[in-house]
Amino acid sequence: MTAKKSASPHRRSRWLRIALKLLGGFVALSLLMVVIYRFVPPPVTWTMIFDPHGITKDWMSLDKMDPNMARAAIAAEDSRFCSHHGFDAVAIAQAMRHNASGGRIRGGSTISQQTAKNVFLFQGGGFIRKGLEAWFTLLIEAIWGKRRIMEVYLNVAETGIGTYGAQAGAIRYFHHGAQRLTRAEAARLAAVLPLPKKREAIDPHGFTRRYGNSITSRIGIVQRDGLDKCLQ
Secondary structure (H helix, E strand, O other), rough: HHHHHHHHHHHHHHHHHHHHHHHHHHHHHHHHHHHOOOOOOOOOOHHHOOOOOOEOOOOOOOOOOOOHHHHHHHHOOOOOOOOOOOOHHHHHHHHHHHHOOOOOOOOOOOHHHHHHHHHHHHOOOOOOHHHHHHHHHHHHHHHOOHHHHHHHHHHEEEEOOEEEOOOHHHHHHHOHHHHHHHHHHHHHHHHOOOOOOOOOOOOOOHHHHHHHHHHHHHHHHHHHHHHHOOOO
């Protein structure tokens, strides 16, 4: 009986050491990946890997991309992008109230959270993925900064079936690069971001057209009010 009692704490201690080593390894690996991607474009994401339609992408630096694209993303996805630190408490509270009232489900994720999910994780819900998303969001906010977050987001976000990034989306829909997007074109690209497999940026109809027109008008507000000041 004595031997059994003494062995149990030993086993617990061993499993605790293993768990701590695994946790330490994960933290070290995640830090390494975030540091590398601070300077190197992410070559591929899990979403791209499992896309049955293939991958069409063409990296473009934020310096070369028309500023309308980043402004459109802020207008459509995250108006407080430059003022929050990865999580927008106001947007989360608004989304919770809206979803509780029924109707179309609305998310409260920021561009930082979406970038963390797109680059390092998989699509879908679940508390584990949400927890990992929060961890990577904190890391990229601390290590990348806002400008790099926006640059990566606009290059890995899905802009159509098998199409990733603003540059590939601009070529697909408008037959020219993202360096000379008009406000209307940038707004149309931003309008398809939430549902890229169901919406088209060229000749949009219904909700996508109305949403694109709304984003076009808000781009001017983003510029006028300096909501993109962290990208300057």
